[in-house]
Amino acid sequence: MAVTDRAAPVRGLTLADAWRSFRTAIGLGWAIESNWSDPFLFAIYTVAKPLAAALILVVMVQVITQGQATEFLQFMIVGSALWNVVFGVMGGLVQSILEDRERYRMMKYVVVTPSSLFPFLLGRSLARVIVSFVAVALTLLIGVVFLGVELRPNLLYLVPATLIGVLGVIAIGVFMAGWCLQLRQEAWSYPEAIAGALYLVSGAIFPIDILPSVVHPLAYASPTTWWLEASRRGLLGHGSPGSIGQLSDGQVMLFLVISVAIAVPIALSLFAWFMHRARESGLLDMTTGS
């Protein structure tokens, strides 16, 4: 009898398996993210950073306009608040995969389990994503209470824009996670660098028209640009200053859907290829000491 005949047939990954991995990874991610710290202190850490980032912009606007540019302030507050999600998703996915490989050295064990890495990775990074949504809510709250931001939410527009937009951001994060697995050094810095570059081109805190024209194609190709614009319309009831604000709500939603529909399959394919390459090249248990 051939040796292989003795092996029990291995069933594929079921939805229940994926759900169990996802659920377990959420608990693990939360414990690691909060670093077992005091909940009160953790709340302060979570809130202080995004609030300070928004306050910097507020003071900049106040210094120049003496409180006259209310519309621009609203544009900035919403953009600054929503950008926490981009940092949360990208940072969460990349840090999770790198921490598990470099610091806790668990990546290879997760990969060899019958479960898939993908639901584990999503669950593991969810804590940071949730924290980022808390930061969004708090920044908007401060904007409304103290800075005169007038929210006129249109849920029929905002909810689909958020779901589709966050899907696009997750796609970028998944691509980044796979990419960072290939890098020998400084992989930790990539999410910050890429998120910083996207922050610059996506019209998060200033209109895209201010950018040099050579950067405009990049800005219009990024799902984050359309997500921010659609979210502003869903939250404030009007678009951004500048040319992108001239588009109709339907056009903005269409561009968001198209950019995300392109980004998601590309990101998933590249992630699968990166994982394949990582297995072949022995990168899953590589430690760079960085």
Next chain:
Amino acid sequence: MNRYGSLTARTAREAAEWSTGRVIRANLRAVVGRAYPRVIGLTREPSWVFFEILLPFLAVSAFVFVYRALEAPEEFIGFVVLGGAMTAFWLNVVWMMAAQFYWEKDQGNLELYFTAPMHLMSILAGMAIGGLVMTSSRALAVIGIGSVLYGVTYQIEQPLLLALVFLLTMIPLYGMGMLFASLFLLWGREAFHLAQLLQEPIYFLGGVNFPLGALRSFGPLIGVVMSTLPLGVGLDAMRQLAFRDMTGVLPVGVEMAILVAMGIVFIIGARLALGYLEHLARKEGRLTLRWQ
């Protein structure tokens, strides 16, 4: 040299009694030894240079475009570029001074520092000097690229005074890093969160992207900044010396005096905190446990 590493000592006890000169030489070697990897890292790890210039530069660019969108006077672009360069030093203080002992503990180096025949202040001084040299190259690159790309013009009438203010800023800044190095270690797992907490909130309080005087609208906050935050005080003084039309919170001379006082307080504070840390290390032994 005999088996005790000495030319004259005949017993282990004699060999252990070091002259003042030998103590000083050993500590100076420790300073140089700890500064060495940071200085040599400039050439050994070019990817660091890329990221440490790119990341502050991206942030600077975002704020420059905000001012452009607001049609702000041109000197505000200069404020942002100068502030962006100074954030490189602040990031170095937070991640490579304050959080450093915590990483060293994780890597198992801290216990070697405690047992080595030199003072921990020498290690901190080495980290500060190495970090200062390393970060200066990044800060100069941010200023150079930012100034050329965004057309910043400086009106520096007293370059030597500006250099002196910069040095006076660095002493309390790195002194603060030395103090935080001990405190971060005592606070254990909170170190990562604390390092995060010391970024955007400090950029706001330090007026990195706007004139510090704008904080006057926040009531007593400006007084707290002027008495505790060398980044804010130093930046305000440097902007007054680099841009003619800039009105500072206080005259440059007064801000220099504040920086001197801060330098003394932070370095003495660091010395006291290190003493307490060493006491804990010997008494409880928990400072050698990883991830605690």
